[in-house]
Amino acid sequence: MRQHPAAPIAVWAALLLMFGLPVQAAPDYRLEPRQIAPDTWLVEGRTENFSKDNGGDIVNVVFLATDAGVLVIDTGPSRRYGEALRAAIARVTDAPVRRVLLTHHHPDHVLGNQAFADVPIAALAGTARLMADEGDAMAENMYRLVGDWMRGTEVVLPDEALEPGVLAFGGHRLRLLALQGHTGADLAILDETTGVLFAGDLIFHDRALTTPHTPGIDAWLADLDRLGALAWSLVVPGHGPIARDDGPLRQTADYLRWLDRTFTEAAARGADMNEVMQSPIPTRFADLPLARYELIRSTNHLYPRYEGAQFRLLAPAP
Amino acid sequence: MRVTVCGTNCRAFTKMCRPTDPSLGRATQARASRGWRRFAVLVLAALAGGAVSAGEPDPLGSVMWDYHHERLLEGRPYVFDERVKVMAPPFAEDARQVPIQVDARALDGQIERVLLWADLNPIPRIAVFQPGPEVAPLLAIRIRVEQATPVRAAVLTRDGVWHVGSSRVDAAGGGCTAPSVVRAQPGWEDRLGQVLGGRYPRGEQSRLRVQVSHPMDNGLVGDIPEFYLNQAELRGADGQPLATLELFPAVSENPTLTLQLKTDQPAELWLRDNNGNEFQAAF
Numbered sequence: 058m059r060q061h062p063a064a065p066i067a068v069w070a071a072l073l074l075m076f077g078l079p080v081q082a083a084p085d086y087r088l089e090p091r092q093i094a095p096d097t098w099l100v101e102g103r104t105e106n107f108s109k110d111n112g113g114d115i116v117n118v119v120f121l122a123t124d125a126g127v128l129v130i131d132t133g134p135s136r137r138y139g140e141a142l143r144a145a146i147a148r149v150t151d152a153p154v155r156r157v158l159l160t161h162h163h164p165d166h167v168l169g170n171q172a173f174a175d176v177p178i179a180a181l182a183g184t185a186r187l188m189a190d191e192g193d194a195m196a197e198n199m200y201r202l203v204g205d206w207m208r209g210t211e212v213v214l215p216d217e218a219l220e221p222g223v224l225a226f227g228g229h230r231l232r233l234l235a236l237q238g239h240t241g242a243d244l245a246i247l248d249e250t251t252g253v254l255f256a257g258d259l260i261f262h263d264r265a266l267t268t269p270h271t272p273g274i275d276a277w278l279a280d281l282d283r284l285g286a287l288a289w290s291l292v293v294p295g296h297g298p299i300a301r302d303d304g305p306l307r308q309t310a311d312y313l314r315w316l317d318r319t320f321t322e323a324a325a326r327g328a329d330m331n332e333v334m335q336s337p338i339p340t341r342f343a344d345l346p347l348a349r350y351e352l353i354r355s356t357n358h359l360y361p362r363y364e365g366a367q368f369r370l371l372a373p374a375p
Numbered sequence: 376m377r378v379t380v381c382g383t384n385c386r387a388f389t390k391m392c393r394p395t396d397p398s399l400g401r402a403t404q405a406r407a408s409r410g411w412r413r414f415a416v417l418v419l420a421a422l423a424g425g426a427v428s429a430g431e432p433d434p435l436g437s438v439m440w441d442y443h444h445e446r447l448l449e450g451r452p453y454v455f456d457e458r459v460k461v462m463a464p465p466f467a468e469d470a471r472q473v474p475i476q477v478d479a480r481a482l483d484g485q486i487e488r489v490l491l492w493a494d495l496n497p498i499p500r501i502a503v504f505q506p507g508p509e510v511a512p513l514l515a516i517r518i519r520v521e522q523a524t525p526v527r528a529a530v531l532t533r534d535g536v537w538h539v540g541s542s543r544v545d546a547a548g549g550g551c552t553a554p555s556v557v558r559a560q561p562g563w564e565d566r567l568g569q570v571l572g573g574r575y576p577r578g579e580q581s582r583l584r585v586q587v588s589h590p591m592d593n594g595l596v597g598d599i600p601e602f603y604l605n606q607a608e609l610r611g612a613d614g615q616p617l618a619t620l621e622l623f624p625a626v627s628e629n630p631t632l633t634l635q636l637k638t639d640q641p642a643e644l645w646l647r648d649n650n651g652n653e654f655q656a657a658f
Contacts, residue, residue, distance in 0.1 A: 327575025327582035329515035330474035372656035
């Protein structure tokens with residue numbers, strides 16, 4: 058029997074109608090806030106790199122849902138994430154969002170701002186400056202890394218400058234600390250009412266840390282000393298699982314000291330960057346997600362400083 | 376007569392030169408034997424004067440391979456050779472400073488010169504390196520990349536064959552057309568030609584590292600014409616050349632170079648830019 062030339066097309070059309078057209082469904086972050094302390098809700102990101110699969114959902118975002126309204130700490134990697142976060146908050150509480158605090162300027166923490174453009178967005182002055190200088194370039198890079206999830210995302214700058222001190226919100230006493238180790242302007246928040254420390258990216262947990270804007274490992278370690286001296290009973294790292302002890306802090310400090318030692322020793326024996334990037338990674342860090350990837354990045358960010366400290370003047374400018 | 380020696384056959388040939396290992400599977404031996412036959416056919420074809428044009432395909436499948444083979448390697452015979460190690464990060468964290476390291480010590484003693492390039496750069500050539508007998512064929516350098524690209528080192532051996540090592544660097548790009556960092560620093564003109572560096576013992580050998588203050592303008596940024604270091608020579612105590620380097624403006628601003636001297640003798644690095652400025656530094 059001769060087939061009608063259009064028959065295969067008709068069959069495919071029927072199949073498509075039965076099983077749905079193969080159009081790309083709008084990506085969905087499926088954010089699920091979970092309560093970790095009184096009024097305190099965590100939206101935990103994955104310990105992965107940015108990818109087209111995760112849409113940049115690799116970051117820990119927190120909100121305080123109080124009778125006086127909601128305070129959000131960081132807004133996530135994209136407009137779509139910010140909107141999903143706002144919808145997730147609305148599933149938890151009827152109280153309106155009153156305020157947003159940003160821990161630092163990195164794109165995974167601030168590119169959801171558009172969804173909160175109707176409330177004050179506050180950050181350290183240094184964070185606002187870094188966002189103004191680098192926000193667009195970082196957003197552009199995020200489009201390259203996670204693709205369509207970013208659609209419609211634009212940088213919204215903070216409209217309020219935070220000073221270190223105490224911020225009262227909905228019955229919580231929030232101590233704001235202006236630190237610098239991760240980006241030069243890092244806000245850490247200690248909720249003195251609940252004992253929860255929101256460390257931003259000054260603390261990574263079970264995920265290799267990132268160093269693109271650090272003023273230096275010494276500055277970062279000094280910040281960790283300060284955080285370690287505070288009284289808290291629960292720590293929310295910027296990336297990775299929360300903890301009731303100082304394990305994440307110690308892991309972060311341990312990793313930073315290892316980086317510092319590795320770069321110092323490599324520079325002293327005249328190693329070039331590729332050799333440093335291939336340095337053996339101690340077992341305790343080797344299994345951290347993205348260990349090699351982040352060592353390669355950190356070598357790029359930091360090793361020139363260690364080389365520079367080693368080099369002597371061989372010839373002055375003529 | 377032009378002969379392109381196919382690398383597959385060379386590997387097979389090497390295999391045939393080794394004593395036959397009785398533990399080798401029959402399939403392996405059969406493969407080696409087929410390779411041997413192909414090699415023989417190739418040699419016969421070459422002797423007969425027929426141009427063998429089907430070179431070994433590029434393992435990285437670069438669209439630019441044939442072009443660069445013609446232009447940079449003058450269409451001469453080549454093999455892809457794992458003994459030429461090209462180290463590069465899998466991705467460019469900073470497209471203006473991508474570290475590349477070439478190690479051809481496995482071919483030491485047979486080397487005429489080493490040519491480095493990045494296939495897809497607007498200025499593909501990076502450097503031509505001629506290590507003398509007292510300098511190891513090892514070079515580390517940092518480059519700018521404009522987009523994701525294969526990076527190559529081709530080592531010309533005395534028998535006239537290019538031995539090619541490759542690596543691939545992914546990149547967001549823009550490194551060749553980004554505004555100069557050096558020119559944005561106040562007082563950079565006063566530091567022009569300043570050389571920082573050091574000498575680091577490696578057993579009997581010495582690592583030599585330098586960082587030269589120079590903007591390495593490549594002519595692709597703003598209205599700034601090409602202004603870059605294009606020549607370098609490592610010289611011994613009596614001024615005789617130990618190694619020479621020709622540099623191209625794919626090399627990053629404030630070039631950072633690593634060389635390895637096989638002895639502990641005194642050495643000096645002489646540099647010249649395309650404006651005729653000369654600089655000299657003693658290790």
